[in-house]
Amino acid sequence: MPTTLICPRCGKTTTWENNEYRPFCSERCKLIDLGAWASDEYALPTQDAPQADHGSDND
Known part of the structure; x- marks a missing residue:
């Protein structure tokens, strides 16, 4: 019996x-x-990586 599938x-x-x-x-x-x-x-779901905080006010 041939293998069948759904298009x-x-x-x-x-x-x-x-x-x-x-x-x-x-x-x-x-x-x-x-x-x-x-x-x-078509698009694969992605989750963006958290951005690093480069602008710190605590200098």
Whole structure:
């Protein structure tokens, strides 16, 4: 039985084996996803590091 998965772009069921576009179901979904990354539609959550206090009034 072939391994099936859900396309992360459109949600259609697709197969892993013999699928040159995996994990996507098609070239279209792969290119749409690539375009979303390229246009910064996706972002990883980050937490900025606390800034050091360089301007001290206690000199």
